[in-house]
Amino acid sequence: MSEIFDSSEATDPGGAVPVPLAGTHVLLGERDPGTAERLAAALREHGASSVHVVDSPEAFLRAGGAPPAPVRFWDAAVWYSGFGGGEGSLGPFLEEWRARHPGIPVVVTDDAPSARLAVAALRGRAADLVERSDPDGLAVAVARAVAERADPLGVEGSGQGSLRMLVVGAHPDDVEIGLGGTIHRRAHSGWEVTVLTMSGGGNGGDPALRRKEAHRAAEVLGARLLMEDLPDGSMADDRSTVEAVERVVAEVAPDVVVVHSESDTHQDHRAVHRATLVACRKVARLACYQSPSATVAYRPNRFIELSEVDVEAKLAAIAAHHSQAASRWYLDEDLLRSTARYWGRFSQTRYAEPLELVHERNPLLF
Ligand SMILES: [Zn+2]
Known part of the structure; x- marks a missing residue:
């Protein structure tokens, strides 16, 4: 493959168009195979190096701490609100996720985001909340989450003391x-x-x-x-x-x-x-x-x-x-x-x- 089409490169310092998700690895939680396919395609189109799809909350949590080789770290994760069972479960999930994986931003997808879900996402410090039927919206939200992540080196430490x-x-x-x-x-x-x-x-x-x-x-x-x-x-x-x-x-x-x-x-x-x-x-x-x-x-x-x-x-x-x-x-x-x-x-x-x-x-x- 010609190097010019290698989406694993972030930006070409000689060119003008940065690829927002270049070089990133995204964990995508989605129950419906067709939707997963569309969302993953949009993420890849925006430059993601890899998108790993899991179709259950258990698999999502498992993969969160143990990405499949050769991926070492997730740059972002996309959580489907339907994994939980309503607004009430989003807060506890986000809290647990942040405790376990403090450096990985989470974008939440939902069929029709309600105001109550938005509040739960906000309180739980989700990076964003987007409609599940909007692949491009999701890619943009994930790109923003990656760009705004706490540290450009992608770590928040081992959890003990200073970085x-x-x-x-x-x-x-x-x-x-x-x-x-x-x-x-x-x-x-x-x-x-x-x-x-x-x-x-x-x-x-x-x-x-x-x-x-x-x-x-x-x-x-x-x-x-x-x-x-x-x-x-x-x-x-x-x-x-x-x-x-x-x-x-x-x-x-x-x-x-x-x-x-x-x-x-x-x-x-x-x-x-x-x-x-x-x-x-x-x-x-x-x-x-x-x-x-x-x-x-x-x-x-x-x-x-x-x-x-x-x-x-x-x-x-x-x-x-x-x-x-x-x-x-x-x-x-x-x-x-x-x-x-x-x-x-x-x-x-x-x-x-x-x-x-x-x-x-x-x-x-x-
Ligand atoms: Zn020297």
């Missing part, structure tokens, strides 16, 4: 450039963010100075910094690199890991990407940030909205790498700001950082 994010980079300043704004944003909304830098960046200057700068940068963003000492310029995706990441994963127990992309011209970046994929095979979500050495094959499918303050913090963290700031073209403030401004186009906000969510394409994670 934890681990960001892995090959050299000091990689993580700040790729994800500095998001780190700041997450850290200031209560996430525990750990940065793991795999080398002291000896090729770029005095390692002792670079370490000091890296710690200052992490402090600006509100993250904890851990540093390994792999050889700058000749990192390998071998057992020892994997184990170095595994040790930190075991200690941090991250909900989300973000690392360099495979689509990168720098061999260290690719080696760290591959080692991290292996080390994070049991981590819920894994995504890739964009480095200055990323190639045009870097294809983001998630965009993290940034505020002006997040962008300022990112720039301040990068400026903390004094020894690099003057001599590297990619650390130019205007370029960094306009890059964030450019990606903002895909999230309908002023600034954003892009991510390639790769967990579903990584066979090691299934």
Whole structure:
């Protein structure tokens, strides 16, 4: 199949038309096979990668926590009100669903939604309530629910304490450039963010100075910094690199890991990407940030909205790498700001950082 028709890609940064449900997996509860067929077709037409239909409330609840392989997570679920037996049952269902699957928005379908059902949906924080006979209306509602979901990385954590994010980079300043704004944003909304830098960046200057700068940068963003000492310029995706990441994963127990992309011209970046994929095979979500050495094959499918303050913090963290700031073209403030401004186009906000969510394409994670 030609890549251009691959609906698993979110948006084509070179084109103009975003596919609202691209790359998503939807759980669809529907009793009638014909209706299920029509609703699923509309969801797919709007870009959904997969639609899994179940025809009973029991199967729906079961599938909620255990999607069939290769799906790892539902991006949205569609609950048929007829599964319950009236308005009275919708509230308790939504409450139970939210407790079990806090990150998955639910759109409710009904034959002829009554005001009482709408109130129950609203109180139960359903994402939307739509007529069962309106496939396009459903697709639009699901797309909106996916877009508005609590976190663009698609998790609300493991349920205990703060959410934890681990960001892995090959050299000091990689993580700040790729994800500095998001780190700041997450850290200031209560996430525990750990940065793991795999080398002291000896090729770029005095390692002792670079370490000091890296710690200052992490402090600006509100993250904890851990540093390994792999050889700058000749990192390998071998057992020892994997184990170095595994040790930190075991200690941090991250909900989300973000690392360099495979689509990168720098061999260290690719080696760290591959080692991290292996080390994070049991981590819920894994995504890739964009480095200055990323190639045009870097294809983001998630965009993290940034505020002006997040962008300022990112720039301040990068400026903390004094020894690099003057001599590297990619650390130019205007370029960094306009890059964030450019990606903002895909999230309908002023600034954003892009991510390639790769967990579903990584066979090691299934
Ligand atoms: Zn680097």
